[in-house]
Amino acid sequence: MTKEETKELERIAQRIRLGIIRSVSAAGSGHPGGSLSVADIMATLYFKVMRVDPENPKWPDRDKFVMSKGHAAPALYATLAEAGFIPREELLTLRKFGSRLQGHPSMNHVPGVEMSTGSLGQGLSAANGMALAAKLDKRPTRVYVIIGDGEAQEGQVWEASMTSVHQKLDNLMVFLDYNGLQIDGSVVDVKSFTDPAARWRAFGWHVLEIDGHDVQAIHSACEEAKATSGRPTLAVAHTVKGKGVSFMENVADWHGKAPSKEQAEEAIKHIEALLDSAL
Amino acid sequence: MTDVPQKTATRAAYGKALVRLGEENPDVVVLDADLSKSTKTDGFAKRFPERFFQMGIAEADMMGTAAGLAASGKIPFASTFAIFASGRAFDQVRQTAGYGKLNVKIGASHGGITVGEDGASHQSIEDLALMRVIPGMTVIVPADAIETEQAVFAAACHEGPVYIRTGRSPVPVLFNESYEFEIGKAATVRDGKDVTIIACGIMVSKSLEAAEILAEKGISARVLNMATIKPIHVDAVVKAAKETGAIVTAEEHSIIGGLGSAVCEVTGAMCPVPVERIGIRDVFGQSGTPDELMKEYSLTADDIAQAAVRAIERIGT
Structure with a gap:
């Protein structure tokens, strides 16, 4: 990836962050923390890695993405808006009556949303089904999933993790958003969940550990996953919850509350300044 | 076949x-x-x-x-x-x-x-x-x-x-090759005029046996096979209520929430008639042979026939 490409992805990630803050602020509720933490992964996936066509969102050979941690809907919507699946101004309708942008992603409302999620732990199973179908139909489709670290407390994640390996789904890649925080506090305090890499390795996955805010590392991980045959790849993405908005970073409380108008303005000003700078 | x-x-x-x-x-x-x-x-x-x-x-x-x-x-x-x-x-x-x-x-x-x-x-x-x-x-x-x-x-x-x-x-096996199942459509497997037994699954054959028992008593029972519980065939239920005036539902399921409830939702809203529900009466089951359990939980042809008599007795009360 060239320096210019890297910068462009970083700029897109910042614009996704702007979309997150603007939409959650307009909604007056939502989940900014875990949305901000995956912005760099989303930018890299949709603008460098995945083969998708906003003009033809149901293109049968497309790559697919499942936001298993459905409460990060603002990140998904902001990304889809950046990519041209939905108009940018629609982000301001998030969570409002009559909007397509439901509080958690609904596949029947929004073009580009491949699976309805929100009840945690279910996205990987659905992604496995998509990867199986792609193999049956001999399509080039690759399936990408983001799972939260708190979400990994759900047993179905591990049922599905066994399935991915058993079915040799090398057309599947998971990012674990390892930001260390969940609603009630740190993941380790809520239910100790240490060394996810070792856990998934023990399940038979090809596992990488990356800086989840480094778009080059994210891209390299995707390339390595593509080159891995016979088993699925999981990247433990070390991230910061609330990344990019200083007062939200590493504060569990920002898991599920909207910033005040003043706070949102401050965050937007900061991100816009970054975008205006040499970034 | x-x-x-x-x-x-x-x-x-x-x-x-x-x-x-x-x-x-x-x-x-x-x-x-x-x-x-x-x-x-x-x-x-x-x-x-x-x-x-x-x-x-x-x-x-x-x-x-x-x-x-x-x-x-x-x-x-x-x-x-x-x-x-x-x-x-x-x-x-x-x-x-x-x-x-x-x-x-x-x-x-x-x-x-x-x-x-x-x-x-x-x-x-x-x-x-x-x-x-x-x-x-x-x-x-x-x-x-x-x-x-x-x-x-x-x-x-x-x-x-x-x-x-x-x-x-x-x-x-109740049907032959000429039978045509359609989602959302009840099938009249026996016609009758005094009471309608609406059943699904294994209770359909039990209901046919019950109709025989009732016939011996001079009661003419219609048996509807309501294979689709949802969407329920509203017209067939209404027709049964209007034409026979009493209904028995029979299912191998709790009387709460299944076929009996679905039928009562229709009659209650559109044409109230006495409905007797045959099903598990809000208890858990236990080990046993199917026949033993059908008896224990009152799911036999006799139970259905008795319910039909009760339903008919309630008409107009």
């Missing part, structure tokens, strides 16, 4: 139908959760190994995987016992197949109390209620082998999630 033996378990017909369906439709895939010999999906697994997915003992994961397959244009038949399909995996069915309006077919075998010796843990007496309440879910309980085969094909042609409940024990 001259080669159909007189008694066949509907689960066996389900397995047989899947193989035939698989021959016709390459998009049909089957998933099972380590019960393929019991749910009878093993025939499909043998015939189409590349389209059969053994999911292990992980029903929640199976339903989610089925949703992903359906979202990719496949027609998955996710198969396990009714108790696990509806209970263990309720949230997965609701969140993905249901909310996603996905083309997932749930093949739920071993429905009801006649699972028998396995006991209450395996006797699904709540599944129809659980599935019926999910928006957009179609719920089918076939009465015999012929209807089961047709229901499987009808489900495959129907766009959206479908729950098909079959049974473990052999049941009489």
Whole structure:
């Protein structure tokens, strides 16, 4: 990836962050923390890695993405808006009556949303089904999933993790958003969940550990996953919850509350300044 | 279907139908959760190994995987016992197949109390209620082998999630090749004018026996096979209420939330008549042979006939 490409992805990630803050602020509720933490992964996936066509969102050979941690809907919507699946101004309708942008992603409302999620732990199973179908139909489709670290407390994640390996789904890649925080506090305090890499390795996955805010590392991980045959790849993405908005970073409380108008303005000003700078 | 033996378990017909369906439709895939010999999906697994997915003992994961397959244009038949399909995996069915309006077919075998010796843990007496309440879910309980085969094909042609409940024990074959099952349509299997017995699944043959008992008493009973619990055939219920004035519902399920409730919702709203509900009366089952359990929980032809008499006595009171 060239320096210019890297910068462009970083700029897109910042614009996704702007979309997150603007939409959650307009909604007056939502989940900014875990949305901000995956912005760099989303930018890299949709603008460098995945083969998708906003003009033809149901293109049968497309790559697919499942936001298993459905409460990060603002990140998904902001990304889809950046990519041209939905108009940018629609982000301001998030969570409002009559909007397509439901509080958690609904596949029947929004073009580009491949699976309805929100009840945690279910996205990987659905992604496995998509990867199986792609193999049956001999399509080039690759399936990408983001799972939260708190979400990994759900047993179905591990049922599905066994399935991915058993079915040799090398057309599947998971990012674990390892930001260390969940609603009630740190993941380790809520239910100790240490060394996810070792856990998934023990399940038979090809596992990488990356800086989840480094778009080059994210891209390299995707390339390595593509080159891995016979088993699925999981990247433990070390991230910061609330990344990019200083007062939200590493504060569990920002898991599920909207910033005040003043706070949102401050965050937007900061991100816009970054975008205006040499970034 | 001259080669159909007189008694066949509907689960066996389900397995047989899947193989035939698989021959016709390459998009049909089957998933099972380590019960393929019991749910009878093993025939499909043998015939189409590349389209059969053994999911292990992980029903929640199976339903989610089925949703992903359906979202990719496949027609998955996710198969396990009714108790696990509806209970263990309720949230997965609701969140993905249901909310996603996905083309997932749930093949739920071993429905009801006649699972028998396995006991209450395996006797699904709540599944129809659980599935019926999910928006957009179609719920089918076939009465015999012929209807089961047709229901499987009808489900495959129907766009959206479908729950098909079959049974473990052999049941009489009631229909012949000329029978035409249609989702949402009740079939009059015996006409009558004094009372209507509305039944599903194995209770249809019991209801026909009950009609015989009633005939001996000079009571003319209509028997409706309400194979589709949802959407319930409203017109058939209203017609029965108006023409016979009394209704008995018969199901191998709790009297709460299943066929009896669905019928009462129609009569209560549109044409109130006495309704007697035959079903499990808000208790868990226990181990025993199917016959012992049918007696213990008042699900026999005699019980249905007595309920019919009670319903008729209540007319006008």
